[in-house]
Amino acid sequence: MKKQTVFWLNIRRYQSRTNVYWKNIKNDPVKEVAETCELALERINWLQNSTGIQEITPNNPYVTVDPAPPNGSENVEDLKATKINRFSRDTEAMFSLRNLGSIEAINALGLALKCGSALFRHEIAFVLGQLQNELSVSALKNSLENTSEDEMVRHECAEALGAIASNDCIEILKKYINDEKRVVRESCEVALDMCDYENSFDFQYANTLKILNTSQS
Template sequence: MVSASPEELAALESTLLNTNGSIPLAQRFRALFTLKAIKSNESIDIISKENRNEDPMVRHEAAEAMGAISATSAIPVLQKYLNDPERAVRETCEIALAKIEWDAANKEASTSSADAGYTSVDPAPASTSGLLRGAPAANSPSVPQLRTVLLDKSETLFARYRAMFALRNIGTDEAILALADGFDDDSALFKHEIAFVFGQMSAPASVPALLKVLKDESEHEMVRHEAAEALGGIATGDVLPHLREYASRAGAPRVVRESCVVALDMYEYENSSEFQYADGLAQAARENVATA
């Protein structure tokens, strides 16, 4: 767990809650991801502070961060936003609450994906049972079984997310194609999470599907945002021209342009010697020196 001093927390709060445009979106997200890694009641208090005019994408990321921290103190805030006017925010809160409930009932288990080669705390634990719930079966579910659950709208979002992360952990081309089929869903949140998973996998095989999403002007901004960041994380040479194009494309929505700027920032990180992308504490330390 990352620790932070009161001064560092104050600097992170100031960065995260800045909505006047003076702080780049990339820096605000770094602050949010750092607070997410701190996993303290103080970080939850900061994340839960919202502006009524805040972009739904930021409210979504904040709710997801509270789910990752998985502290019961976040429950009242998440329940409040189950009635948010933005569907993606409501669904994020639904999944975050389900994860907190799952964690409380499965204290011996972990939603960490470290055993699959990932360091993230997932919004839902990867499915490991034949029925995708309950005790593990002798055989893990196959890609076709997981794909069926992934695309089944009668399942809860939590169950579908579990299938999603299981497919990510499998990581084959077949699993990538199954995940890409999820881009036909009508939930922006669901499609956004698939794009995020592709970014985690850093699989070049996912680039065509991600580029299609980025270029789709009818697609929800949240999905295009995550597709851009995933492409930045994959960081192959063929994605760079597309990111540069949409970072300055006049007709693209602001959030898409800014996301491509974030993606280019990530691209530079992936091709540099920087230790950690979410270096909000380092930024906070620099701000403390500047204001001392």
């Protein structure tokens, strides 16, 4: 009994120190770092006060460990109106829209590519890549083509286009394969490779061993 008590006291002490740590760095002067820390702190609190991932896995068709849980709403208009000036709440609405995956939800996510911080727009592009729906190609293309957009966002838009892998996506990516920004160039290169994979019958992406074995035979 004493050992169990000491164990749980140590766990509580660790959790308390962790929360203090995140609370300190969530005020980081770099906005993207501060927002990421906000997400991390909210997730820690959520996991400590709920059954955590077991609650959301049935509603998550991607079975991924997301940085925030969906907020539970299935009303697209309500989710679009989620503006509480808290990055974590917007992110929860974003994952709810992704899980819905309807035409209305995808269009709402496309509109969100022009909203919020660079980190938020980057996350929007990421979930559009998960959805792999051609409805989002136009919005992703517009953000990739916007040279004043943050490189992080353009990078994720390129990879999302690579995941969708339509002929239009391939043409868009080829156009920016020589972009002046290195991260965009390299992202387009990776995305075109993803297009090849998505349009092939290969089971494994970037199957280097198979390629080497084929070339040596």
